[in-house]
Structures are given as C-alpha cells and as structure tokens.
Amino acid sequence: MTATDARSPEAYAREFQATIDADQRIEPRDWMPEAYRKTLIRQIAQHAHSEIIGMQPEGTWITRAPSLRRKAILLAKVQDEAGHGMYLYAAAETLGVDREELTELLVSARQKYSSIFNYPALSYADVGVIGWLVDGAAICNQVPLCRCSYGPYARAMVRICKEESFHQRQGFELLLAMCHGTAAQREMVQESVNRWWWPSLMMFGPADGDSPNTQQSMEWGIKRHTNDELRQRFVDMSVPQAEALGITLPDPDLRWNAERGAHDFGEPDWSEFQAVITGAGPANAQRLAHRRRAHENGAWVREAARAYADKRAKAVSA
Ligand code: FAQ
Numbered sequence: 001m002t003a004t005d006a007r008s009p010e011a012y013a014r015e016f017q018a019t020i021d022a023d024q025r026i027e028p029r030d031w032m033p034e035a036y037r038k039t040l041i042r043q044i045a046q047h048a049h050s051e052i053i054g055m056q057p058e059g060t061w062i063t064r065a066p067s068l069r070r071k072a073i074l075l076a077k078v079q080d081e082a083g084h085g086m087y088l089y090a091a092a093e094t095l096g097v098d099r100e101e102l103t104e105l106l107v108s109a110r111q112k113y114s115s116i117f118n119y120p121a122l123s124y125a126d127v128g129v130i131g132w133l134v135d136g137a138a139i140c141n142q143v144p145l146c147r148c149s150y151g152p153y154a155r156a157m158v159r160i161c162k163e164e165s166f167h168q169r170q171g172f173e174l175l176l177a178m179c180h181g182t183a184a185q186r187e188m189v190q191e192s193v194n195r196w197w198w199p200s201l202m203m204f205g206p207a208d209g210d211s212p213n214t215q216q217s218m219e220w221g222i223k224r225h226t227n228d229e230l231r232q233r234f235v236d237m238s239v240p241q242a243e244a245l246g247i248t249l250p251d252p253d254l255r256w257n258a259e260r261g262a263h264d265f266g267e268p269d270w271s272e273f274q275a276v277i278t279g280a281g282p283a284n285a286q287r288l289a290h291r292r293r294a295h296e297n298g299a300w301v302r303e304a305a306r307a308y309a310d311k312r313a314k315a316v317s318a
Contacts (some may be wrong), residue, residue: 020221025151028094036220039213040150041095042111043222048088049106049113053287055081057121058130066124073170074127080163087160091152107292115273116203118281125178125185125192131171133193133200133238139164140234141204149221172241179245186246193242194250201265202273204231210270235263 012031019026026032055078062078065071089099105111116134121127142161148154178185205211205227217223225233235254242249253266275281 020149020219023149023221025154026149027151035216036222037095039217039220039222040153041092041097043217044088044092044095044153045097045102045105046112046114048085048092048102049111050117051081051085051088052106053113053117053291054134056287056290057117057119057283058127060121061124061127064124070127070174077131077167077170080167084160084163087156088153091150091156094152103295107288107295109279109288112277114203115276115281116199117287118276118284119195119199120283122195123188123192125175125188126196128171128174128178128189129192129196131167131169132175132241133171133196134203135164135167135171136238136241137200137203137234139168140230140237144224144230147221147224153222172245175245179247189245190247193247197250198268198272199276201231201234201268202276204228204234206270206273232262235265239263 013033016026016030016032016036019030026036058074059078062071062074065074089102092102093099102111106113116137121130139161142157142164145157146154146161148157175189178189205214208214208226208228211227214223214226218226239249239254239256251266253264255264257264276284279285
C-alpha cells in the first residue's frame, strides 16, 4: 500500500483473504495483516533456529564416526541442516526482519527452537535414530508446509523436504545395519529408540486443545494440519518401520485400532515438554552456550564480509 494508492485498507484485506481462499500464494510484495506477518516470522525463525541448533547433537559424532563412509554421510547431513537454516533465515528476511536480529533473539533465548534438540546424543545409534525418527517427524510436519500460503517459505520447504528424505533414509539404513549386527548393536539401537521416541512425538507441539496458534495458522493456510493429526500420521508411519528393524516402541498403550484405521498410543509427558521449551531440558544451556560461542567466534567473518561489501558499494558509486 503506497501514499498514492487509491485502494482502501479494507480493499487490501479483501484481496489478501481472496488469495488465501483461492489457495494461492502471498508474496513479499503483497499486503498482509500484521498478525500474519508476525506469525510467519515466529514460525520461520523458530524453524531456522532449529535447523542450526539441530546440527549440534549429531555434530558431536563427526569425529567419532565408525568408518570413513559413515563420516562422509554424517558430514553431508549436518551441512545440509546448516543450509536449511540459511534458506529459512532468507525466507524470514523477506518479511522485513534481518538475520542478525533473529540470531540475537536466539542466543539471548528470546526465541524458541525445537524441543527435540535439547536432548543429548549419547551413542552412535543416536545418529541413526535421529535420522529415522527426528528427520521422519520433521518430514511429516514439513511436507504440508510446501503448500504453505506464504511463497518464500513454501518454496524453501520443497528443497528442504527432499534433503530431509535422504536424512531419514540414511538413519534407517544405519539402524538396519546395526540391527543385523551383534546383539550389543541391537541393544544399542533399542536403548536409543527408548530415549528418543517420546521426545520425537513432542516435536509436533502441544495437543490440539492446548495449541494457541493452530486454528488461526490453519485459517491462513500456514499450517495445513493440526499438531495431533501430524503426530498420528507419524505414529502410523513409524510402527511398520520399527517392525522391519525388529525393535519395539516404548509405549505400552500402542496398538492398532481397526475401527479408527489408525494406532492408539499413549500420552507424551507434557510437563517434560513444558520444561524443555522453557529452558529446563537436559541440554538447553549447553546448546545455547555453544551457539553463542560459535556466533562470537564468527565475528571476524561478519566484519570481513561487511568491509568487502562496503568496498564494493564505494567502487560502484565512484
Ligand atoms: N519445540 O500453538 P502451537 C528439524 C511452541 S526442524 C519448541 O502448537 P505452532 C530438522 C510454539 O512455538 C524441527 N517449541 O505453535 C532437523 C508456541 O510457542 P510461542 C523444527 C514448540 O507454531 C532434523 C507454543 O509452543 N520444525 O527437525 C514446539 O502453531 C534433524 C504453542 O504451540 C519446525 O519448526 C516444539 N516442538 O506449532 C534438523 C517446523 N511445539 O512461539 C537437524 C515448522 C510447539 O507461541 C537434525 N513449525 N512449540 O512462544 C511448525 O510446524 C510449528 O511451529 C509447530 C508448532 C508445529 C512446531
């Protein structure tokens, strides 16, 4: 909307709503309600922070990978997560915030990142389980985001989802190798699954009745499914995969419900979820301290990039 624009604010709001109703994309140049913009910044920034912080649990295993092949796979995966963070920060920047501002909000703990990355990766089986379950949950949650109403976010998600599929496959392949290995390796996988199963279910967010943002985000076409719908999809997808691996999922209430055509399953410990998202998870302090340190260590790179950009700008204007 410009000063010379003849259209009224109501006309812009109608145009926005018509675009949403027609299931078309809102682009950065389009008018959008302030609350829509804020919701997108919140979600995309949290998502970007998750990809960046998410490099840490698996990253600790790069130097201890059991073979050159495993190391090359893990390096590629962790680098992909950094790339996802970059696409997402770039998508957020189209909404009028800058990456420096968002990084500041992350390192000062004023913006969230996914609960799942506040758990430690304790064994090499965790690398496989993170790929299988965490990337698996990420795919379930993110494939619908490829149809998000905001163009730059939706387009970023297309590439991210392709890479997440590779991540999930590499995790499953590693677990399959371990499950066909020694009894000790199988035990290592089971122990890891026991630790990661519930936190993976929590990745989808609070139960629908306790999710303040879902309804509005669905009306705007940002979210396409509720948290519980996606959690159910993830459980249904994971059960046969666990059977193929020959491991059990640590939920005594998990069983097929023929009437619903879906699995019944137990309730995650929501008090643990609340503790983790408010900073009291097992690795919150460690994750943020590491990110802060990396940011400070990168100051000289940002300074050099700024000096180079200034020099080029001067050369162009001369
Ligand atoms: N962790 O009303 P809702 C990955 C917060 S990327 C922390 O339901 P919403 C790739 C929520 O922000 C994983 N906080 O919220 C990878 C809100 O707080 P706020 C990240 C959570 O936004 C793999 C409050 O609770 N993926 O894994 C969580 O409608 C392997 C109320 O919740 C994305 O970010 C949580 N789990 O729905 C990388 C996907 N859940 O902001 C490395 C995009 C909820 O009001 C290795 N995001 N909260 O203070 C989304 O789809 C949504 O934002 C949800 C939450 C579904 C996460």
